[in-house]
Amino acid sequence: MEAREKILDAAVRVFSEAGSRGATTRRIAEVAGVNEVTLFRQFGCKERLLREALFRVSERPSFGSLPAEPGDAEAELVIWASGHLRELYAASSWIRRSIGEFEENPEVSASSCSGPALVARELRSYLDRLQEQGTIAADADTGAAAAMLMGAILADAIGRDVMPDRYPFSVDEAAERYVRLFFRGISARADLSFRD
Amino acid sequence: MEAREKILDAAVRVFSEAGSRGATTRRIAEVAGVNEVTLFRQFGCKERLLREALFRVSERPSFGSLPAEPGDAEAELVIWASGHLRELYAASSWIRRSIGEFEENPEVSASSCSGPALVARELRSYLDRLQEQGTIAADADTGAAAAMLMGAILADAIGRDVMPDRYPFSVDEAAERYVRLFFRGISARADLSFRD
DNA sequence: GGATCATGCAAGCAAACACTTGCACCTACG
DNA sequence: CGTAGGTGCAAGTGTTTGCTTGCATGATCC
Incomplete structure (x- = not known):
């Protein structure tokens, strides 16, 4: 067998x-x-x-997850994001293929995204909790922020081999850089910018 | 003929x-x-x-570009980003295929990215100009920020059809939301967060 | 020992594939 | 008018592809 x-x-x-x-x-x-x-x-x-x-x-379990109750949010997000990026990067050739065959076989592509879809939902609920806590701005666009961070990580994972000159930093520091920008973006109040 | x-x-x-x-x-x-x-x-x-x-x-010209001398940076970036996103979205099926065949045909995939590569370089030099102007934080991570914004746009263009529930907003408002977060991320000084 | 079942091996089938040949047609140009 | 060159059509080449058949072999179980 x-x-x-x-x-x-x-x-x-x-x-x-x-x-x-x-x-x-x-x-x-x-x-x-x-x-x-x-x-x-x-x-x-x-x-x-x-x-x-x-x-x-697509059914194999994903590693690591965000804590239910946020502590040091930025540090937790860095750990989570770098784990997620490493995971996607390890499977990048398979992901590229699945995406490429979406026109021909939408179900397969979609099912291959069931894992990342769960991860996205996890991030969204984590961000909502942060907003309830008052850790991040009340008017922060968490939906777009989640899509942006996960999109950046996905694009990094599948695009780093294709367009190496677009990524002037290593995979290991990528997640930390993304999260830092991400966190500044959702932390700052609209009326609290560098110019003031 | x-x-x-x-x-x-x-x-x-x-x-x-x-x-x-x-x-x-x-x-x-x-x-x-x-x-x-x-x-x-x-x-x-x-x-x-x-x-x-x-x-x-891959040789067809890309539309729109960032002004050489930045004026209202956020507004200019929104226009540029939404144009870029629309362009990628219109070609999404072709992009997905090209990405998917990278393992088999790296040159084709790479050449198909020559356009986006130019766009990336344009964004980077625009950000550097903003930094010289003092419009954004001097310690802002422009390299990661450029990769993040372009990655988010690329992921949106190719992923919106595959994972619709990951994007709780329309294509038309996507660019504006990304740019707003992006701009907050590179505008805020490290010591100037919501918590202070 | 005998029956069962998964596997290997050799051979082959029909379809689809990239690509070729020979011939007729038509248009353009001198 | 005549010739040259791009095109359509019918037919066929050899290879690859998914899939099948028949038979021998080896392990497992009663």
């Missing part, structure tokens, strides 16, 4: 490199070290195999 | 929908309303056709 696992792992690897069209059953079987026929006997057809493989990836 | 143009346009459309592997010569010819043989007589092989078609897209 271990053939199934080997095939699923190989399917994810080959899909990341070549996409669903390029992930041929022969190549998946070769990478898995398994006969091609076994693949069809286990999964019936290529489509079911890919669906199961990609579903498994 | 108009067959060439029709084929190139069709190639871009089909590539956006199906990727380079899915963009078959038959389908491109069909969409172009041209015989498949004409395609080979004009471009020799599929690879050269796709290369020329994708190069043409």
Whole structure:
């Protein structure tokens, strides 16, 4: 019964490199070290195999989470963001592929975002708590801020390899820099700017 | 000589929908309303056709730019950012595909980012000018700020269709919200936060 | 020991693929 | 008028793709 696992792992690897069209059953079987026929006997057809493989990836648990009750908000956000960025960066080739196949296969792309969607909701509720606490400005645009921070992290994860000159700092310090700006953006009152 | 143009346009459309592997010569010819043989007589092989078609897209001029000498910085940034976001959003399916094929074809993906790369450099020099002017904080992290704003815009453009619930505001107001947060982030001095 | 079941191997099938050839057509230009 | 060049059409090439079949092998369980 271990053939199934080997095939699923190989399917994810080959899909990341070549996409669903390029992930041929022969190549998946070769990478898995398994006969091609076994693949069809286990999964019936290529489509079911890919669906199961990609579903498994999107279901793997995400690491780290924000504390329910905020303490040192900026420090907690830095830890959380750098963990999230590292996670996305490690899976960047798979993420790029999933995004790229959205036109062809919207469900797969969408399901691959179920993890990040949970993370986004977590961030939003954390920000709301901060607002209740009075830690950040009452008029802060938390919805846009959450989208902006998560967008910046996602773009960093998938864009750093593609456009290296756009990121004049390492992955390790990226999250801290983003969070610092993010935190200034939601902390400052509208009437309290540098110019005053 | 108009067959060439029709084929190139069709190639871009089909590539956006199906990727380079899915963009078959038959389908491109069909969409172009041209015989498949004409395609080979004009471009020799599929690879050269796709290369020329994708190069043409990445070479089309970008609209709008930041003024050389900043006036009302926040307003200028809003105009610029919303124009940039609209532009990316209009090309989102093509961008997603190009990103998705980075593993397979790094040069194409990279060349498709030559436009955004110019835009990024423009933003950076604009921010440096603002810093010289004293409009924004002298210790502001302009490199990270530029990456963050452009990343947020890119992620919005390619992610809004994929994860609609992550963006609780319309495309039209997105840029303004991002820029406002961005501007607060780089305007506020480190010692001048909401808590003081 | 015998039955069951997952697997490997060799071979093959029909479809789709990139690409070619030969010929007829039409338009433009001298 | 005649020639040259771009195009359409029909047919076909060899390769790759998803998927199937038949049979041998090895482990597992009763």
